[in-house]
Amino acid sequence: MNQEVLLMYEKRPKTLVRNIIMLVFFAIVIIWSTDTMQFSGINPNGIVISRSILDALTKPNLEWLFNFGTGTSIPNLMLETVAIAFLGTILGAILAVPFAFISARNITGKIASFLGNTVIGMIRTFPIFILGLMFIRVTGPGPLAGVLTIGISSIGMISKLYVEIIEDIDGGIIMALDATGANAIQRIRYGIIPQLTPNFISTAIYRFEINVRNATILSLVGAGGIGFTLTAALAVYRWTDAAAALWGIVIVVLFIEFVSNKIRNSLVSGNQ
């Protein structure tokens, strides 16, 4: 017994060399990168300012945070942000479907899927601000530019995940339907669509969460939403207003995350 254990211990996978190589590689890369940490000394006002920011977080401008009436209150701006993210996600989720079917290896050939994946990769790396500024040249500053930007920039990630779902389709079900005499449309309706829809919807909801965050930062280039108000308040040192905007983002994003988790869990487990 002891002999056997020792024998197995001798035959264990030797990972020491690999681990050392990797460790050295990571160490070199990390040490090489430390020169970005140029600490030029804290801004003389820095400590005072950071203290007042932290102070303001505990007492945000509540009047503004819970003012549901006028145009530029936090609830209205958050509603706009969520609306931008929502419409953008729907646009992206719909536009991603053809991209995904072209890029799925089991549907089209190798060449088409390679080209499709390249386009998806290009969309994914395209910085969201540049896209936003390009759309602003079309629509003028405002939330519609945000919707278009969010929609187009979502295509990248959504279709990448769609491709994985499509490539996982169980062919057996389609063959079984074929055996019962189902025609092409019936095979798509009962064999393919039920396999794809829950995962597609789940992906879109996941992207919606990310898009709410993207919509807040897109507003820095003038595409509507709350981010511009936040940075404008910071720029003129109105910390309590900035804190109100931050709390607005926190509350809404947490709420959306909660709801989206509930919906996605029920989609996965199948009981709606």
Added chain:
Amino acid sequence: MLSQENSSIFQKILHFFERIWLSIKSYFLRSVIQTKAARKTVLADGVSITKPYSFGLLNMVILFIITFYFWDLIVTTYFTVTPFELFVRRIPNFTNILSKMITDFKPDYLPTVIPPLIDTIQMAIIGTFIGAFLALPVAFLASQNLVKSKIITNFIKLILSFIRTIPTLVYAAILAFAFGYGTLIGVIATAIFTFGILTKMLYEVIETIDLGAFMAIESTGATKTKAFITSVIPQIMGTFLSFTLYSFEINIRSSAILGYVGAGGIGILLDDHMTWREYGHLGLILAVLLVVVFVIENISRFIRKKMS
């Protein structure tokens, strides 16, 4: 005579629409209202089955209502102010930028792009490293199966979800007030973001690990620390490294735009050339960025595959 024929055709059309309406109505009633009797089927052997209530169509209706509300809020409002023709006339502005990026492509601009690009990559690397370094211990503290006190784990999880709601760029914008502009705020903002998502991904994995090995080693007389190091850490390490590389991939993308709030890196160049409408330069930067992300993603995927 003629009018009679006409009326019969008219009635036929009316009847046709009525039938369509009735089928829509019955479909709607069946799918949304779904009375218990409609959901019940009796099989040949007398066993009756009741299908569970399906919310499918109801969800669709809710989705459409929300979409129309938001559509009204943004798109309809936009087109009441701006004429549609103006929108159509300005569409070439978008395509012109895209085509200029390719036709005015400036390859000799490459040497100027490299230093800020390296800054961006370094910012992502060191930010990811710091974030990951902090994430590991906190993830252990947040897992329900290792820490028995529910108060501690839930408190940490609450703080983490607060951290995760704020976008990296907003962190950088706030930090700029305390630390001044430069790559340092980019590093800190990236580290905070990485810490937030990595800790969440990690504690979800830690909560599912097998504690049997831990208990077995403990029962042989090993101390708790020793048992922890030999049984729990090896189960986590691979996942931890792979998650870290994954968040590094996200950080490379997000640190490219951090320059917009003064956090250094390639974002500053992007901003400048967009403002000065130098789309050829922009095209080069985007191409370089694409190549870098592609290379880094493939290196990261290679390492992740090697490790698992």
